[in-house]
Amino acid sequence: MFSVEERDRVRARLLARAEADEAVVGAAWTGSHAVAAGDRWSDTDLVLAVRGGLAATVDRWTRWLRSALGARHHWDLRSDTSTVRVFLLPGWLEVDLTFTPEAEFGPRGPQWHTVFGRTRTPEPFPEPDGNALAGLLWHHVLHAFVCLERGHRWQAAYWIGAVRDHVVTLACLRLGLPAAHAKGAHLLPDELAAELETTLVRSLDGPDLRRALTAAVTVAAGELRRSDPALAARLSPLLAELEEANERAAGGR
Template sequence: MFTVEQRDAVRDRLLSLAGGDAAIVGAAVTGSHAVDGGDRWSDIDLVFGVEGSLETSMRRWTELIYRDFDAVHHWDLPAGPAVYRVFLMSDRLELDVGFVPAAEFGPQGPSWRTVFGHPAPEKDVLAPSRRNLTGLAWHHALHAGVCIRRRRWWQAEQWISALRGQILALACLRLGHPTSYAKGAHLLPAEVTASLAGTLVRVLDEAELVRALDAATSALTTEISLVDPALSARLAPVLAAPPAGNDHAGST
């Protein structure tokens, strides 16, 4: 496991190398280190503004990171004009390097600290839509029920877990906390999270999955009722009803 000193040394060396790369016209630290300094387990998040071909710069930097920083694997996460190349190091350190065209180099939110270069003005970041979060939640609830009827225990558990994630996101949105990846879940009051404990699947059998799904749909309609009681009243009887039929064929 990497130490704080090792992680910080890697970050500082990468930024120094970026400063000497003619194709890198801007660099920024993002993520927790740009806001509150992170903690013992925080990874490295960087963004490079690239003049010229992204593909060429990404290839050169990938070779460098494997050669000089002992990377063992990487994968890409496209995000608009940027590509975030995510590396795993041999000491379990995660390194995320965003490569973005120079003209698009700039903050996408508050988690940004410019190291060098001239970033474009910050773009407005759209808040997640309550309507979409709610829609995903009832979608997941329906599919969980169907998977239980099809006796697909693992798939049903996956949908119940996904439903719980949407409930957490809705609660975080209501209370002004981060909504993605449960980043604001630890900030939720106990009365919110306590009701979700019952949504955890303890064993993969039909009775337990039905119990957990019932707890999740109840928690969902309770959460929705705090903002939109009429919608909660419309959804509750639909989600409480068992899925029709007992067809084990087909797919969700």
């Protein structure tokens, strides 16, 4: 694994490259390092403001990361106007580079530290949609049940895990914790964490999958009651019906 010293050297080289690139008119650290909260395992997140079209600058930087820093692979996150390119360097060092138009260079959240360049005030990233998350909960428990009925055990395990993930996101939203990518999951109350643990699939045996699904339905219904009581009242009878059907199937009746 990479060392802190190796990561710091890469960060210094990235910044020097940005300062020397005439097409780059701004740079900012984001993520944990931007707010002095990074640790030994933190990756590197850098936003570059680009004057003119992005494609040529993205390609030029990609070639440089391969030749100068030994990047082994890269891939892109979807973004409307920016290119977010994620690189894997030797030693499992991750570098996330966001190439954004000059007019959109600015913080969209609290984890931002401008190194140079003029910042604007873009619209903040939207929070996850609680109503859509609630919809995903009932959708996923339904599909997990159907997969079990069809004997598709791997797919059932997938849907049960997805239910748990969305409960975590919905709970984080409700409690004002970081909601994206389970970043606030470790801050959830112990009682809820214990409930979530019961949804873990321990085996692809039918009985354990049925048990995990029942637990997932119970946890999802509980979080809906806390997050949106009115919606929970409408969905509770259906969730209870599915839970009863799952229990009957588990008992072979």
